[in-house]
Amino acid sequence: MAKTSMVNRDIKRTKIVKKYATKRAELKATVLSPNSSYEEKMEAQTKLQKLPRDASPVRQRNRCVLSGRSRGVYRKFGLGRNKLREATMRGDVPGLRKASW
Known part of the structure; x- marks a missing residue:
């Protein structure tokens, strides 16, 4: 049996990922879009960096x-x-x- 703290941490991460999924998708689309200007890309990149770390689905286990x-x-x-x-x-x-x- 795994530590309950680790399981709870993963559950918390899942909730945070769901909460920020649309915002992350919009910002990443802006960053990857060839039509957006350099300033828009940089602004979207900084906003993406200011999101919580656990908002990234890669951190889930x-x-x-x-x-x-x-x-x-x-x-x-x-x-x-x-x-x-x-x-x-x-x-x-x-x-x-x-x-x-």
Whole structure:
């Protein structure tokens, strides 16, 4: 089980990313637009830098939904490798079963 503080920090980051998503998208579009002037680009860049660091989606971490584990998480299922194995053994994951040959 992961530290609850780390899980809570990730939840907080997710909320902040959602809150600033449209503002970030507009500013990044301005910066990348070939039609905008140099001054507009620089102004948009400084506004982008003044946003909170956690507003960037890159700072989010994939975590297991059940245990909060940060490593070995399968995106498709949203579970860590240990919990995915347990769920597969119970038959909770449709279309997935233990390999045997």
